[in-house]
Amino acid sequence: MAAEFAVEVFQNEYLTDGAREVDAxxxxxxxxxxxxxxxxxxxxxVLVVDCSGSMRYPPTKLAAxxxxxxxxIDALRDGVSFAVVEGxxxxxxxxxxxxxxAVASPRTKIEAKRVVRDLVADGGTAMGRWLALADQVLxxxxxxxxxxxxxxxxxxxxxxxxxxxxxxxxxGGRFTCDCRGVGTDWQVGExxxxxxxxxxxxxxxADPLGLAEDFRAMTATAMGKAVGGVSLRLWTPEGxxxxxxxxxxxxxxxLTGRRAEAGPRTGDYPTGxxxxxxRDYHLCVRVRPAGVGDRMLAGRVSLVAPGxxxxxxxxxxxxxxxxxELSTRINxxxxxxxxxxxxxxxxxxxxxxxxxxxxxxxxxxLGRAVxxxxxxxxxxxxxxxxxxVEVDDPVTGTVRLRPQVADADEMTLDTRSTVTKxxxxxx
Amino acid sequence: xxxxxxxxxxxxxxDRFCEGCGRNLLVRTTPVGGPDxxxxxxxxxxxxxxxxxxxxxxxxxxxxxxxxxxxxxxxxVAGISDRGRRRARNEDSMAFGHVHGRGVAAIVCDGVASSExxxxxxxxxxxxxxxVLVDALVEGTDPERATVLxxxxxxxxxxxxxxxxxxxxxxxxxxxxAMRTDDGAVVGWVxxxxxxxxxxxxxATPSRRLTKDDTWAAQLVADGVLTEAEAVNDRRSHVLSRxxxxxxxxxxxxxxxxxxxxTGLVLLCSDGLWNYLPEVEDLDxxxxxxxxxxxxxxxxxxxxxxxxxxxxxxxxxxEVGVGRGR
Ligand SMILES: [Zn+2]
Ligand SMILES: [Zn+2]
Numbered sequence: 028m029a030a031e032f033a034v035e036v037f038q039n040e041y042l043t044d045g046a047r048e049v050d051a052x053x054x055x056x057x058x059x060x061x062x063x064x065x066x067x068x069x070x071x072x073v074l075v076v077d078c079s080g081s082m083r084y085p086p087t088k089l090a091a092x093x094x095x096x097x098x099x100i101d102a103l104r105d106g107v108s109f110a111v112v113e114g115x116x117x118x119x120x121x122x123x124x125x126x127x128x129a130v131a132s133p134r135t136k137i138e139a140k141r142v143v144r145d146l147v148a149d150g151g152t153a154m155g156r157w158l159a160l161a162d163q164v165l166x167x168x169x170x171x172x173x174x175x176x177x178x179x180x181x182x183x184x185x186x187x188x189x190x191x192x193x194x195x196x197x198x199g200g201r202f203t204c205d206c207r208g209v210g211t212d213w214q215v216g217e218x219x220x221x222x223x224x225x226x227x228x229x230x231x232x233a234d235p236l237g238l239a240e241d242f243r244a245m246t247a248t249a250m251g252k253a254v255g256g257v258s259l260r261l262w263t264p265e266g267x268x269x270x271x272x273x274x275x276x277x278x279x280x281x282l283t284g285r286r287a288e289a290g291p292r293t294g295d296y297p298t299g300x301x302x303x304x305x306r307d308y309h310l311c312v313r314v315r316p317a318g319v320g321d322r323m324l325a326g327r328v329s330l331v332a333p334g335x336x337x338x339x340x341x342x343x344x345x346x347x348x349x350x351x352e353l354s355t356r357i358n359x360x361x362x363x364x365x366x367x368x369x370x371x372x373x374x375x376x377x378x379x380x381x382x383x384x385x386x387x388x389x390x391x392x393l394g395r396a397v398x399x400x401x402x403x404x405x406x407x408x409x410x411x412x413x414x415x416v417e418v419d420d421p422v423t424g425t426v427r428l429r430p431q432v433a434d435a436d437e438m439t440l441d442t443r444s445t446v447t448k449x450x451x452x453x454x
Numbered sequence: 455x456x457x458x459x460x461x462x463x464x465x466x467x468x469d470r471f472c473e474g475c476g477r478n479l480l481v482r483t484t485p486v487g488g489p490d491x492x493x494x495x496x497x498x499x500x501x502x503x504x505x506x507x508x509x510x511x512x513x514x515x516x517x518x519x520x521x522x523x524x525x526x527x528x529x530x531v532a533g534i535s536d537r538g539r540r541r542a543r544n545e546d547s548m549a550f551g552h553v554h555g556r557g558v559a560a561i562v563c564d565g566v567a568s569s570e571x572x573x574x575x576x577x578x579x580x581x582x583x584x585x586v587l588v589d590a591l592v593e594g595t596d597p598e599r600a601t602v603l604x605x606x607x608x609x610x611x612x613x614x615x616x617x618x619x620x621x622x623x624x625x626x627x628x629x630x631x632a633m634r635t636d637d638g639a640v641v642g643w644v645x646x647x648x649x650x651x652x653x654x655x656x657x658a659t660p661s662r663r664l665t666k667d668d669t670w671a672a673q674l675v676a677d678g679v680l681t682e683a684e685a686v687n688d689r690r691s692h693v694l695s696r697x698x699x700x701x702x703x704x705x706x707x708x709x710x711x712x713x714x715x716x717t718g719l720v721l722l723c724s725d726g727l728w729n730y731l732p733e734v735e736d737l738d739x740x741x742x743x744x745x746x747x748x749x750x751x752x753x754x755x756x757x758x759x760x761x762x763x764x765x766x767x768x769x770x771x772x773e774v775g776v777g778r779g780r
Contacts, residue, residue: 262511264514265499265513315513323513323515324507324509325514342509349540
């Protein structure tokens with residue numbers, strides 16, 4: 028059975044006379060994924076392991092990274108293409124030794140694990156170069172699913188932010204990359220930038236001992252994907268402009284700037300690979316207002332396979348009305364995700380202000396975050412916030428900054444600030 | 455010599471059926487249930503690309519579907535029925551027929567908004583009346599008598615939709631019809647849908663309204679309680695005193711006969727048009743002369759839409775006094 032994409036649109040299509048902004052939450056649910064994902068030969072996975080000098084201290088860090096990588100190798104299904112890349116101030120193939128992929132088998136897995144165990148940490152950090160090599164290797168893969176895991180413990184010191192941005196711009200969308208920061212010496216902003224460009228996840232593994240399980244889970248998730256390179260195609264009418272298109276669940280990810288023109292009034296936004304999962308998008312389109320009583324198609328959202336086949340489609344409407352009762356209604360889903368996007372933003376702004384020593388702004392922003400997390404039932408984020416601020420009243424968002432905050436707690440809050448609560452559902 | 459509208463086979467004026475496809479050439483009418491929604495070739499923005507859900511691929515505008523916009527054209531008669539801009543559905547209906555060499559029958563009914571399934575009521579009423587009037591044209595029945603029979607049939611058709619347990623919202627509608635023969639035109643009505651005579655310029659039979667509304671306000675004016683000016687602003691101006699449907703009882707129409715000396719047009723319309731152009735002078739001022747019936751119907755419908763389109767708009771235009779054999 029082929030994967031099917033169900034597209035559902037939640038919105039209040041009624042606009043008051045002269046209004047031009049149309050908001051909608053578009054829920055995309057993929058189903059019909061064969062158990063265990065697609066055929067092994069469709070999948071390629073590259074493991075990128077930071078071997079910079081900082082990985083030596085404490086010694087458990089490198090050991091944990093090696094253990095995590097070998098666990099990920101063990102988790103590969105036979106027949107999957109894979110490679111391991113060593114990252115320093117440059118990037119080096121360690122398995123296979125040529126710039127290509129090996130096919131997972133009991134023999135190649137043993138070989139790869141042996142090489143991983145011999146890794147030594149000595150060198151700098153230039154993540155753009157690591158990713159560029161991963162891209163070259165994955166370019167050899169003919170199958171649809173290309174995935175990388177990037178593990179680092181430090182900052183991108185051996186190339187400029189501009190160099191990293193250029194690399195990301197050229198390889199973004201070609202494969203999915205999940206990023207993991209181990210310890211607390213890496214920068215959340217840096218890994219988030221990579222993960223967003225590569226449509227992957229970012230998370231902190233404060234305790235290196237947790238790495239192995241995390242790697243195994245990421246590898247399993249990657250192999251559970253069925254369709255790679257899926258685009259969200261958005262048609263808007265003449266005279267319309269896209270104010271924003273954001274993924275808002277499971278995490279906030281702004282796709283607005285990722286548009287690639289795909290025909291008249293049509294643009295494609297990358298969504299990466301899909302398994303059996305559901306994601307929500309918040310679309311805001313500004314249209315040319317029409318007369319009261321007019322109905323307009325303000326947007327047509329299609330999920331498009333790499334070959335151009337339409338996997339699912341939904342419609343965003345605009346209807347102008349003189350009935351204020353209709354036009355002033357706020358759609359529940361739109362309101363919820365507007366709040367979740369603001370939550371991510373105020374957490375990041377609040378932590379930024381806190382680092383800069385601006386107590387007033389930090390208190391205000393994080394207080395707002397506490398209130399938003401409480402009112403939307405985002406208990407996961409509320410718990411992380413409580414480790415950074417003392418909460419006096421979650422309803423009004425009255426908080427005090429905690430004087431002592433563990434780096435790991437602050438970085439965990441920052442990293443997971445984009446994790447949203449699903450509207451009307453648990454978790 | 456013309457051609458069969460169905461298969462394009464040449465047919466003679468006296469042929470009653472097409473030799474090619476067997477179509478009845480003598481009688482042509484709007485389809486029972488109403489004309490299909492106009493599949494306009496172009497969106498109002500000029501684009502010809504319409505997606506399968508009826509949205510323009512260029513400007514996104516929803517194209518009228520089903521009853522939202524009906525347009526139908528027969529020789530010497532044409533009509534448009536439009537949802538307007540404010541109402542959720544089109545509860546007006548229109549039907550008309552052309553009988554070769556005999557004349558034209560046309561009916562407009564406006565569903566009463568406070569009743570249930572008013573769109574079904576108006577459609578059932580126009581179809582029933584159209585059958586009676588077209589048969590009368592074929593058989594040469596007296597038009598005034600035919601008009602009375604048509605209203606009775608329309609009333610039964612609308613009344614048949616009523617549910618015994620909900621008599622106070624029984625599907626109901628207004629009615630206005632015109633039957634044009636070589637002798638002139640006979641107009642009948644119940645309610646506040648109207649008929650106007652629109653004369654050509656310099657015509658010895660000047661333009662005039664042919665109907666008087668069956669509303670409480672009009673009644674009060676007739677009784678001398680209100681002046682015309684007071685009635686326009688009175689909240690009762692649209693409250694019907696007579697209508698068709700399950701709760702109307704026996705209804706006989708008002709009937710007037712028009713015998714114009716020159717050519718002109720009979721216009722039938724629902725209040726969605728005449729609210730914006732109440733006086734015949736307004737209509738004469740708003741219309742372009744020398745247009746075909748469908749062009750005039752479109753022009754007046756556009757006028758009502760541009761003015762706000764608060765109600766469903768139905769306009770049927772019939773050429774009158776243009777001689778025999780039409
Ligand atoms: Zn024929
Ligand atoms: Zn258009």
